[in-house]
Amino acid sequence: MMVAAIFFAQVSPVAAQSSTAAANASDTASPQEGSEPSLDDLISILENEETRAKLLESLKAAAYQAPEEGGEDGALLDAPDPDRTLPARIAEGVRSFIGSIGETGSEVLASVRSSGNLLSGAGSLDIPAILEAVLPVGLVAIVVFFVLGLGRLVKAPIFRSLAETSEHASPLNKLLLLALSGFIDALSIVLSWAAGVVAASVFANGQPGFNQQLFLNAFLVIEMIKVSLGLFVSPNYPGLRLTPFSNRQASYWYFWLSRFISILGYTFLFVAPVIRSATTVQAADATRFIVVVICVLIGISLILKNRGTVRERLKRAKKEGDRSVGAHINAFIGQIWWVVAIGFVLAAFIVWLRSPEEGLSFLTIGTLKTIAAMAVGGLIVSVLSRWITSGIPIPESVKDKLPLLEKRVNSFIPNALTVIRVFVVIAVLAYVLEAWTLASYSTWLASDMGQSIVGGLIGAGIILVIGVAIYIAVSSWIEYRLNPNYGTIPTARERTLLSLFRNAFTITMVVVVAMLVLSQVGIDIAPLLAGAGVVGLAIGFGAQKFVQDIITGAFIQIQNAMNEGDIVEVNGVTGTVEQLTVRSVGLRTIDGTWCLIPFSSVDQVANYSKDFAYYVADIGVAYREDTADVEAMMVDAFEELKTTAVADNLIGNMEMWGVQELGDSAVVMRGRVMTKPGTQWGVGRAYRGIIKRMADERGIEIPFPHMTVWFGEDRKGNAPPIRMTDPETSAPKIEAERADRLQPQGAAPSSSTDYGTSDVGGKTIPPGGGDVDAAGPGRG
Template structure:
């Protein structure tokens, strides 16, 4: 119970605050005529004031025409001018304690509380007056004359029936075109979908206009005269209500999911469109058709009663819908935060999800009470402010949604453009999403400003009309234009350089052109960033003269403090002037050989054959060895054995060159083979040298192919290509005889077998000793003893026993 009491108290407090703000908004403005609920003076009093002003002007003219009276007027004005400061100072001294008290924190808090209390009291009185007005409006229902009302409505019934029949027929006819637009929208982008939605809205508008035209024709044809006032009231109400429904249908697209630009599900879109369209129809036909008919047929009090009951029912219905769907909307707004999104947007949505229903209910209640207090001016103000707010939010939300989709989707360029400009799409997607994000923020700010001005809280248009506002807005627009033009120029220059460097289109660029164009692009990018930054600062009102002076001083300091950097730039400039190397060249710098992949104003990037990338500043480069300058040579050194004929080797080398020229690699050879002859008598080979001129950077491929052919021909012709080997010498005696060396392959290791059981000599035979060395058949005699005195069988030898080891006797 306490929870519901707290909610009710919060609702009442918020309602009082909202009503106070609404009353304050009505009390601010430039002219009373523009304010809702402003009380205008009677015409008689206004005429009296005008006559009094005219009389005063006549008296002043007569005083100024007479010299004496004019002199007295001047003297009195001088006297008043001298006395005014004294009176003002006296009043200031008297007011000092009160002003000092008001400037303190306690005084400000007290003044704020007093303002809130006064506003609450005024709002309470307004609510009471509104309730009394409601009772007065309801009492007018007694004067309702139903028979006369039905008689008044009868001539309009035929027109209404024809209008709704024509609208139903138009709805059937437009299904086909709308369905085709929906099918096309399923595979269309945001801009294309928006255009298709505009076409569908145009079809809906034509259908409504056609139905209204049918009603007008029926009214003229059926009554043989111009349409009556009541018929025109109905046609006007029909056009206004159906136009509002067209806007609502374009926003929600309940039956056209493919054309929907808002984040509604199909069920929610149909649900909210159903109820909003009913409320619009009821309120529209009541205020624009039914109430005027009741006033005409019965009385103004009866018309007021009809309006009161209809508005009360619609307000209760709106509050009921809000309370019924508060949980669904809350869960939808908290979905991102619940899924783990911790961004500011997710937190704001979650907070709004908690309180949206209270704000919406308070708004409906405030709108209802303002209508009760001032059915014409107050309702007109809040209705206009509401329409402006909803329109701004709808349009801003649509634009922001389209921009968000474009940011996520990016920019796609045709394949033909990608072939010519491979980096064009990446450059666009590097800038356009950021620019669209800025535009999205500006759209949100514009929606907020429009909402504040619609409710007379902040006058943004008045601020923009001032000199300061125009300067800020003009500077912002100018800065955006400068950035856009700068980016367009950068993309144009970079794309031109990229097109010139593309070997697939146009003339193939040389390495020199690639180097200079790359350096130009880098230097132009830096210069463009500096110039655009200065122009942007100048547009937003910052004086760039001190910045330029400071930049000069900083540049001078950097020049003295970073001499290595200056040396890098100067050395790099001279290297480029002398055309020492270009991108794609194979060079050697500081003992590192590789391909030049990147050249800037202060460094060079090398890629070695192993894939290692080196960044070498120009200040550390003392010499440059370029292997790709104009042409190259491959020096062929063929080593043969001393026993080979040099003439045969030369013939083989020439034939190998001729065969090489016939291959695909041979297309890189320039000129004939220059055979020099014997270059060196090495330790174990004769070096025969030849040389051939090749295109730049192809000497290594030519050399590899030539060596393969020489190896194959030498094998075919029996020409020995020596290889490293070693000769072992055992020495010789004085007579020149060297001891013979017999090399035999090693015998396979014998597999040990189990030792036989010990045997004893036959009885009567004395034991025999070991046989003499070299005695025949010694190894075959039975009864030989080993070193331990054991018998050796004929199938084994001393070596076998020795290999068996000390424990051979145990393996029996």
């Protein structure tokens, strides 16, 4: 049917001219006018030679004939071709730009002509009639501004008190104080307006007059706008100011902006309506035009006057060495801000001239939305910036229990606040663009794509916040549990298990939160989970040692073979356990060497800090000594040991076992004493020192290997003489020196050392190679 319609449209004039001949020749007739073409009509036309020839001629003519302007074919030819070349597209864009410039110029010329028409109505101003209309309003205005002045006197001490309180307050409390000051300020405006309503009712003996009500409405709107402006800059009370303005800048800009608001507000909301009702519409338009032109000129002069000041302030951060993106953007804005500001003022003036009613409404609504968005966004960004800079303070009582909480919180919160600040700036820009109808983000948000993206981002943010909160809570609880100053003192096993739990929980939390965030932003995590399973299987086959480390470490932890702070021997390395994970153990030896040993290589663990320990004393004496005397000396040495600094490490009494070994050159006597775990080496060093001193005092010989010295002989068989000191003169001197070194029998050593049991930090000192009893063959 479509093909028949197309062909019939082309050939219908021909068919109409030869309808009679065609009907006689082939018993066909052209379709009646207004009837729908059909395939039968097309067939009848093609069967006739004359009509077929005319059809071909018409088609050839149509192929080389330009379409009429405005027709469907013309619209198709004017439509942009997606296959056009880049130069063609550039030419089209330049042509459109030049056309828009021409249209703008035409609108400017039309605006100039409109301004002339508006100014022509100034001659119709009737000053006496205007004064007569305004005079009843004057009494109401006096009452309103008198009450407003009294309110300012009452508000001043309240605002000073709020400003002093906010100087040492947190950003949130300062924001609440600022909101309270705004509420008080707005309340004073409402009371002044109410006083004016009462005064107007009294003067008019009933309801206020029309002009009086115009003034009261204008007063309420204008002063409320000033209250919002005052909240933004706080010119008189810097303690309440959240924006980065100095006192001079805040007072300067508040003065001029409030004057602009008052002049334009009272002109459009009060003066112009009064002039319109008292004289003519042209006079009211002329009054508005004159006032707007004066404000435009004053605004441009203020922009030019402050061009350098604002530029230097915006470039200050970059000059001070800040190389961030924000500093570069501010510096660039500082160079062009005055051009943009003047352009905005002139554009607003032209829009108002082109459409005084709708243009005024559009400009007013757009400006108020822009100011409100920038004020609210600026306050939020300012509060967030202060929090980012100063951090979140933690009370001292909480810091004592959780020393790392403040550091942990301030490592997450500033980053989150920075992200929120970026979103606030984006939201403000989007709202401003939509207020001036430059973009329609509300429509995009209402679409499925917008809701999906925004919902995904909000969901991801909520998940991140919840995840960070759970991590901080669990980490803080573990930190509190490990703090020995509060609650019950944790055991070594608890410290080890809590440290392992914290590491495992952190890894699990990161993985779960990452998966949930990816799912919220629209990424399918099913392939990731499948890929993780395959990768885990591959790692399981390729990293058997790693798996063995984990399995062996898990069983070691289950059996409580070692904990952090224990002194152990692992793979021939003896030291203090400083790091213990499910895969490896880190030991610190006596000489400070840190050794990392994977559990897959561990076949034996010797723990010297498990529950208790024994010091085994093997004392070797000469064969000629009486064993009873030696046992008495060992018992006496132990009694003296209980008076030394290591007495707190002793658990039980001395166990004397008697003769342990008949060696080559000594009889070995053995005794044993129970000590606290990890202190047996310090106890042994103290005990051996006492034994050495008592053996010397009691004349009990402790044998040692001997060596014979041969001085040689000459050819005659004579040995060289040996030079020795006279025993009669040297013996007294040696005995005196020995008496000075030795303390009286039974006296405790004067040193308060623990004989190497712990270091200055209170940590247990691991033993050396000679300290471990099983390492040596001989004596204690």
